[in-house]
Amino acid sequence: MTSSTPGTRRPGGRTARTRDAVRAATLAVLAEQGYQGLTVETVAARSGVHKTTVYRRWKNAEGLVADALELASGEPWPVPDTGSAREDLRALAQLVRSGFADPEMGPVSSAFIAAALQNPVAARALSAFFAERHRQSAAVVERAVGRGELPAGTDAAEVVRAAVAPVYYRLFISGEPVDGAAADLGADAAFAAARAGVYVT
Structure with a gap:
């Protein structure tokens, strides 16, 4: 740098x-x-x-x-470790949902995304931020592979993206409400797909 x-x-x-x-x-x-x-x-x-x-x-x-x-991006992310891949992915999705719902940090997170949509410098910074978050969060999938919950070769970052993507879609694309049930549903879908080998590379 x-x-x-x-x-x-x-x-x-x-x-x-x-x-x-x-x-x-x-x-x-x-x-x-x-x-x-x-x-x-x-x-x-x-x-x-x-x-x-x-x-x-x-x-x-x-x-x-x-x-x-x-x-x-250099700050630690509270990656869940419940002993269950499904519950860990649910917890990750809920962390994202609650972050945007927070009255103090929610507007900041939304502003970062707005900035990235308007400026390439901000877009690159946001991409690097998400890459680091995905790297940290990949631990939930890697542990699940080690326990035999998910197949070997599962792309951990892709599973994390799939688990949290529905939250971002509702917030920034469709404008639909994002409640706890919606966040859980997205995480459950990602877990089911991962268990079926969809994300094996």
Whole structure:
């Protein structure tokens, strides 16, 4: 990663504090105003970091979004471990559903997706974020293969995608309600398909 990448510097000390302040301000603005309201000026005012510093390190709204997603991708994801692949996949789908339903973080998550639909920099950052989430979540499938619940060679990331995809479809495509039953149904379908060998590569 080059030094020209928005928001990247060697971590530690004042730089780390500045990055944390800017990230917190970015998330707050996204929660309150969405991606359309995200500007360097609003983040600078909210964070207390001088506007010229924000411009120099993050360049623009896309750089702010990309850096916030980069930081988020490095945070641990509470991957469930119930001892059952079906229940683990259900728990993953419920984590996604409850995240978007959260009054504080839900609007932020929706704003990230809106940003990705409008800007290639944000789109690449969101893709990397999801790749890391899928990598972490793949453990539920890998454990299931080890227990003999799912066939060897099952593509773990594809099963995870299938389990959570119906939640995103309802939220961002069809606009249908996403309740607990709907999330469970998507996870159950992914588990049944995986058990039948659909995702064996």
